[in-house]
Structure formats: structure tokens, C-alpha cells
Amino acid sequence: MIKKSFLGFAKPEIKYDVLDDVSLELYDIPIPESVVLLSDGSPSQNPQLAINIGDRVKTGQKLIPYKDNDSYVISSVTGTISSISPYLGDYGKTYTAISIDVDANETFDETFKKSSETLTLETASNYFAFLPGNLPFHTFSNSEKPITKIIVFGGNTDLLITTNQYVIKSELDNITKGISILKTITGINDVVIAVPRELLQGAGHTGAKLKAVDLEYPSANPYFIMQNVFNQVIPAGKEIIDSGVCFLSAESVASVGKAAITGQIPVTKIITLVNKDGTKGLISARIGTTMKDIFNACNIDLNEKDRLIIGGPLTGSSIFSIDHPVHTDTDAIMIQDRETISLSEDTPCINCGECIRICPAKVPINILVRFLEAGKYEEGADEYDLYSCIECGLCSFVCVSKIPIFQLIRLAKYQLSMIIEQPDTVEAEDE
Amino acid sequence: MNKDKQFIVSHAPFWHNGSSIPERNVNIILAALIAVIPGIFQYGLPAIAVVSLSVSMAMIWELALNWLTKRPVSIGDGNAALMGLLFSMLIPATTPFWVVITGTFLVVVIGKQIFGGIGANPFHPVLIGLAIIRVSWGEFFDFDQALLNYDLGFHMAYPLAALKSFGTSAIESFSALDLLMGKQIGGIGATFGIGLILGGIYLILRGFIRWEISVSFLAGIFISAFIFNQVDPSKYAGPLFHLLTGYTLIGAFFLSTDDSSSPVNFIPMLIYGLGCGIMTILIRNIGAYVDGVVFAILLMNLTNPLIDKIRPKAMGKVM
Numbered sequence: 001m002i003k004k005s006f007l008g009f010a011k012p013e014i015k016y017d018v019l020d021d022v023s024l025e026l027y028d029i030p031i032p033e034s035v036v037l038l039s040d041g042s043p044s045q046n047p048q049l050a051i052n053i054g055d056r057v058k059t060g061q062k063l064i065p066y067k068d069n070d071s072y073v074i075s076s077v078t079g080t081i082s083s084i085s086p087y088l089g090d091y092g093k094t095y096t097a098i099s100i101d102v103d104a105n106e107t108f109d110e111t112f113k114k115s116s117e118t119l120t121l122e123t124a125s126n127y128f129a130f131l132p133g134n135l136p137f138h139t140f141s142n143s144e145k146p147i148t149k150i151i152v153f154g155g156n157t158d159l160l161i162t163t164n165q166y167v168i169k170s171e172l173d174n175i176t177k178g179i180s181i182l183k184t185i186t187g188i189n190d191v192v193i194a195v196p197r198e199l200l201q202g203a204g205h206t207g208a209k210l211k212a213v214d215l216e217y218p219s220a221n222p223y224f225i226m227q228n229v230f231n232q233v234i235p236a237g238k239e240i241i242d243s244g245v246c247f248l249s250a251e252s253v254a255s256v257g258k259a260a261i262t263g264q265i266p267v268t269k270i271i272t273l274v275n276k277d278g279t280k281g282l283i284s285a286r287i288g289t290t291m292k293d294i295f296n297a298c299n300i301d302l303n304e305k306d307r308l309i310i311g312g313p314l315t316g317s318s319i320f321s322i323d324h325p326v327h328t329d330t331d332a333i334m335i336q337d338r339e340t341i342s343l344s345e346d347t348p349c350i351n352c353g354e355c356i357r358i359c360p361a362k363v364p365i366n367i368l369v370r371f372l373e374a375g376k377y378e379e380g381a382d383e384y385d386l387y388s389c390i391e392c393g394l395c396s397f398v399c400v401s402k403i404p405i406f407q408l409i410r411l412a413k414y415q416l417s418m419i420i421e422q423p424d425t426v427e428a429e430d431e
Numbered sequence: 432m433n434k435d436k437q438f439i440v441s442h443a444p445f446w447h448n449g450s451s452i453p454e455r456n457v458n459i460i461l462a463a464l465i466a467v468i469p470g471i472f473q474y475g476l477p478a479i480a481v482v483s484l485s486v487s488m489a490m491i492w493e494l495a496l497n498w499l500t501k502r503p504v505s506i507g508d509g510n511a512a513l514m515g516l517l518f519s520m521l522i523p524a525t526t527p528f529w530v531v532i533t534g535t536f537l538v539v540v541i542g543k544q545i546f547g548g549i550g551a552n553p554f555h556p557v558l559i560g561l562a563i564i565r566v567s568w569g570e571f572f573d574f575d576q577a578l579l580n581y582d583l584g585f586h587m588a589y590p591l592a593a594l595k596s597f598g599t600s601a602i603e604s605f606s607a608l609d610l611l612m613g614k615q616i617g618g619i620g621a622t623f624g625i626g627l628i629l630g631g632i633y634l635i636l637r638g639f640i641r642w643e644i645s646v647s648f649l650a651g652i653f654i655s656a657f658i659f660n661q662v663d664p665s666k667y668a669g670p671l672f673h674l675l676t677g678y679t680l681i682g683a684f685f686l687s688t689d690d691s692s693s694p695v696n697f698i699p700m701l702i703y704g705l706g707c708g709i710m711t712i713l714i715r716n717i718g719a720y721v722d723g724v725v726f727a728i729l730l731m732n733l734t735n736p737l738i739d740k741i742r743p744k745a746m747g748k749v750m
Binding site: 348 | 691
């Protein structure tokens with residue numbers, strides 16, 4: 001954990017890790033006895049299941065859980081479906097969890113192979129939405145927000161994570177192939193690879209322009225890449241996709257390339273594993289492997305009241321159960337010992353100004369947090385730049401009063417989005 | 432092997448840089464002690480009595496208010512102790528005990544707790560307490576009168592009072608070095624200039640106070656005193672004299688830099704500091720009071736919410 005230096009006068013330097021060649025070993029987690037696949041999208045009131053418990057599935061087979069919903073998963077193992085249940089994620093996001101008991105003999109599904117020779121946008125969107133690295137494929141078929149530029153990012157937005165750097169270093173051929181496929185099927189020729197400055201040399205010859213991203217946190221935040229590397233400021237409250245730019249992780253592009261080369265949809269996810277003592281390792285696991293199986297395979301012993309984090313130390317999310325599976329966007333797993341956990345407190349803001357000095361987006365946090373604590377979300381958004389926040393987590397990191405500022409900001413954004421989506425129900429709840 | 436364990440779940444970020452309110456206050460207390468200890472040596476046992484009583488009474492008032500308002504006990508954060516210490520630094524060593532007790536009540540209860548405790552006070556609590564005490568029992572703050580029975584081997588006249596009454600001819604006997612080394616009478620912890628400067632530099636380097644405020648405060652004093660001095664050197668003292676006398680240094684490093692009553696953005700901090708400095712000299716040179724620091728800072732505290740609205744445009748803001 002990065003602590004405040006003795007001289008607090010200077011701004012702390014928080015830097016991303018650079019993957020050295022030395023650590024280019026990938027530890028393969030053995031295929032577990034069962035996996036859990038999370039399918040996006042909330043089903044309707046009385047969902048009609050399109051798959052049943054007891055169905056046999058092959059590796060790489062596409063599974064559509066509901067008849068009236070297009071979202072799907074790609075089975076990462078060969079086996080039998082043992083349960084289908086709803087699953088609740090952060091901020092009310094709903095998933096459907098499909099558990100599969102794994103068979104001893106693995107067979108691969110051939111359906112994709114047949115169509116992989118002549119890839120079109122349609123076949124791609126039929127298979128590529130569940131790729132490791134989380135490819136947001138639906139954005140290419142959205143006619144309301146046309147995409148004009150693709151940025152492949154070879155780093156991770158949070159600290160410690162080196163998953164995408166590993167992909168840039170080891171799977172450049174797949175990325176090259178992936179980029180050419182994406183260019184062909186989407187018709188977008190403006191593809192740029194953005195990588196941490198230290199990796200610039202190794203990432204040439206992919207058929208895309210190359211841009212360097214600084215190592216100082218939060219330079220790798222997509223909003224900052226847009227501003228610093230492409231000189232394009234995203235207006236507050238808008239998403240990057242609104243300006244016609246689509247960010248893809250290097251891993252997802254490599255997966256596209258791999259799928260086309262091998263004719264099989266990749267089903268393993270590369271994950272940075274950060275242990276209690278801060279040591280890091282890169283592992284590869286089938287999508288759907290539970291934390292329990294990963295910890296068993298890596299001989300990691302957990303204690304009561306430790307903290308399990310999916311993602312990095314500043315923007316990740318903590319989970320309460322070791323039955324949580326690896327999803328397509330699980331770039332890192334981090335374990336914190338109970339001794340080192342710092343908890344937030346209920347002390348009020350003392351107006352020390354640390355957050356103001358560190359905020360990269362220049363949000364007036366000291367005032368904003370007072371409004372958010374009082375539940376005045378609309379005032380916060382209208383007058384104190386709530387929507388300029390790019391969610392880097394630095395304000396909470398330096399807060400002397402240990403106020404959960406980041407949580408307040410996310411909660412405010414979430415609550416406001418609920419009001420915009422369904423104004424009637426929220427008002428009714430308030431009453 | 433990890434079955435049925437319960438984990439801590441919380442929101443990101445999962446790291447914290449380790450700073451805390453007690454750390455902050457303890458460091459400010461330590462820095463202030465550099466100036467308090469020479470004062471104690473100068474004035475002896477009465478000074479120890481005043482400092483101890485002030486610190487302990489401030490903590491007792493805070494505790495009492497915690498109980499009365501049924502809020503969590505907050506004396507552990509060190510802020511009450513700091514307020515008590517700062518209050519004792521500003522008053523003469525001979526201050527009667529009941530003035531200290533009343534003063535700390537005003538500091539902690541009127542200055543801080545009724546606004547909601549730490550972080551909620553719009554004015555510096557110590558200055559609120561001191562201003563009320565001074566308006567009510569002004570005779571205890573006439574340093575010449577209060578320290579009448581002391582003879583410490585240097586010029587025993589309060590420099591600012593001498594200047595106010597007799598003009599610059601009366602302050603010729605004060606050398607800048609003597610003033611810097613604390614050879615002047617005044618509050619227990621407000622006269623040892625070099626100690627206050629060292630303490631202030633320590634706090635600035637550690638990041639516990641904002642250098643912009645201290646530096647612009649001193650610059651404000653310097654510039655305005657210089658202009659007055661140029662206009663009429665026989666009536667108005669030079670900038671160095673004003674920098675080293677009265678509450679200037681303690682004001683620049685310990686009073687104007689209070690977190691909750693001062694701005695946090697860069698330009699507002701400069702305006703605030705300059706304002707404090709200029710107001711101080713205006714009060715000293717053409718106002719009724721001998722020293723203007725207390726009211727100058729209180730006045731600028733009042734403007735803090737307004738001037739702190741001058742802030743950089745947030746990222747992605749069109750307007």
C-alpha cells in the first residue's frame with residue numbers, strides 16, 4: 001500500500017506498474033470441477049428458460065439462457081448444467097448465474113468454426129460478446145451512436161494490474177489479426193493502440209497507429225487518454241462512446257484474433273493475482289472458475305475478515321464470497337490481510353483540501369461531499385461538477401477524515417440515473 | 432480450506448495513504464510547542480499554569496459538549512487540545528484562571544461545537560474566544576499592564592502599543608534580531624519569532640498547513656506596511672517591525688491556516704492570505720486596536736466561502 005511520504009508538501013507520485021520480462025510466466029489454473037457463468041441482462045417478470053438443468057454443453061458452445069432475451073454466454077467447459085439462478089452484482093446489476101459441472105473429457109463446439117472463415121458483423125456479434133477481456137460488441141451495431149474510432153488499450157486503468165500489458169507483450173500476433181478482423185467487419189479504419197510508454201517499442205507492426213500513455217495514475221483512465229493523448233475533452237456527463245470512440249482492451253482484441261486463427265472461441269481469462277504480501281503473479285483460468293478454486297490451486301490461505309477484491313486497489317469492488325466466479329472482465333484479484341485494511345470513518349470533512357489538490361478532474365470535492373452527505377444529489381450535479389468525476393478513487397485515498405467520498409459519488413450518480421430512468425417509482429419510494 | 436469464512440466488504444478504494452486527523456493535530460501541537468517552551472522559560476510558573484489550564488479546560492469543555500449533545504467523544508482527535516494550546520499562546524502569562532476557563536468555553540463551545548464540531552466552524556474558534564474575551568475584559572490584554580511585575584532584562588514595553596501611542600520614535604530601541612529571538616513582551620507563545628517560523632516551516636513541509644496562506648499573509652503585511660512606511664516614516668513603522676511583533680507570525684502559521692475556516696483553492700488562498708495581512712496593517716495603523724491580527728483573520732474567515740468559489744474549471748465542463 002502506498003503511504004503518505006514524510007514530506008507531505010509535494011504531491012504524491014502514484015505510478016502504474018510496468019510488466020518486466022522476468023515475470024512473463026503464466027500459471028495455469030487447472031480446470032475446476034464446476035464453473036459459474038454470468039449472463040448479462042435482467043430477464044422479464046416471468047422469464048422463459050431456453051436452457052434446462054441437465055443439458056449437456058460443449059466447450060465454446062453458445063448458451064442463451066432466456067427465450068425473450070438476446071444476451072448469451074459461451075461455455076468455457078464441457079459438462080452438464082447443474083443450476084440456473086439469478087445473481088445480483090454491484091449497484092443492482094442483475095445477472096443470471098449458470099453453473100456447469102465439468103466432465104472429464106473435453107470436446108469443442110464446432111458451430112463457430114463453420115462461420116469463422118467468413119466473419120461478418122452479425123456472426124461476430126453472435127459470438128464475441130463473451131470474450132475474455134470483455135468486448136463491448138453491441139456498441140458496433142448501435143446505429144444511434146456510430147463508432148468512428150477504435151482505441152485498443154494495452155494497459156489497465158487501475159494500479160498493480162498488468163493483465164493487458166502481458167497480452168501486449170505475448171500475444172501481438174493475435175492482436176494484429178484481431179485488429180485486421182475488426183477493421184474488416186466494422187469498416188472502421190481508424191484504429192489506434194495506446195500502451196504504457198515503457199511498452200512502446202514492443203508493440204509496433206500491428207497495423208494500427210501507436211500512442212504512448214504516461215505511467216502516472218490516473219493517466220490510463222479512458223477519459224484521460226482521450227484528453228492527454230488525443231486532445232479531445234469529453235464533456236462532463238457524457239460517455240466516451242458518445243463521441244464515436246470505442247475503447248477495447250488488448251485482451252479482447254487478442255481474443256478476436258485467436259478466435260479467428262484457431263476457429264475456437266477463447267475461454268481462458270488472464271488475471272493478475274495480488275497476494276496479501278503484495279507479491280503479484282499472472283494466472284490464466286477458465287472463465288467461470290470460482291475464487292475458491294483459484295485460491296486452492298495457488299495455495300492461498302484466507303483468514304476471517306480479510307478483504308477480497310475484484311479489480312485494482314483504487315477502483316475495484318470487494319466481494320463477500322469465494323464462490324464468486326471469474327467473469328470476462330475480471331482483470332485482477334487482490335487479497336488484503338485484515339491487519340492492513342483501512343476502513344472509512346464517520347468524521348466530517350475538515351476542509352483540509354487534500355482532495356482538491358489531488359483531484360485530476362478538478363472537481364470541488366470539499367463542497368460536493370457536503371451536498372452528497374446530505375443527499376442533495378441534484379445540487380451536487382448542477383453546481384459542483386458531480387459528473388466531471390472520472391472515478392479514479394484518489395480523493396478517498398488521501399482523505400484525512402477517511403470519508404468514503406468515492407462511494408458517495410458513485411451512489412449519487414446511481415441514484416440520479418434511477419431518477420432519470422424511472423422518475424415515478426423513485427418519487428413514490430421517497431414518499 | 433477457505434470455506435465459510437466471512438470477509439470484509441466495503442467500497443473502493445481499498446488503499447488509504449495513512450493520514451489522519453489526530454496525526455495532523457498532534458503535529459501542529461508539536462510545532463506550536465517550539466514557540467511555547469521559550470515563553471514558559473521567560474514567564475515561569477504562571478505561564479505553565481495558564482497553558483496547562485487552557486489545554487485541559489478546552490478538552491473538558493469538548494468532552495462535556497460531547498456528552499451533552501450525545502455525540503461520539505471527539506477529544507481523541509487532538510483538536511480541542513490544540514485549540515486550548517493556541518488560546519494560551521495568545522494571552523499573557525498573568526491571565527486570571529477564570530478568564531482562561533471562560534475563554535476556553537468560548538473557544539470550544541461557541542467557536543466550534545455549536546457549529547457542529549471539527550470541520551464545521553466558519554471562524555477560527557480560538558479567535559472567536561479571544562475576540563469575545565478582549566471586547567469584554569480588555570484590561571487583561573493590555574500586555575504592558577498585565578506584565579508590569581516582570582523584568583526580563585529587555586525593553587519591557589509592548590512594541591505595538593508603544594508604536595500606537597508614540598510613533599516610530601518609541602520603537603527605535605527594538606532591534607529586529609531581538610524581536611525575532613523573543614525579546615519582547617506579549618502572549619505566552621506569540622513572541623518567540625524564530626520558533627514560530629521553524630514550527631511553521633515544519634508544518635508546511637509536512638503538508639499540514641498550506642504554504643500559500645502563510646506566505647501571502649506575510650506578503651500582505653510586508654507590502655501594506657511598506658506602503659504606509661513610505662508615506663509617513665515618522666508615524667508608521669517599517670514592514671520588518673510589523674512582521675516580527677504582535678500576533679503576526681502565530682497568525683500567519685497557526686491561526687489563518689485553520690483548515691475549516693480558510694479556502695482550499697490556489698487563488699482564493701492567496702487572496703485570503705493577502706487580505707488577512709492587509710487588514711492587519713490597516714487595523715494596526717489606522718484602526719482603534721493595537722494589534723489587528725485577530726479581527727483581520729476573523730473578517731477574512733467571513734469571506735472564505737465567497738472567495739473559495741473562485742476555482743478551476745472542472746474537467747469536461749463546457750460553461
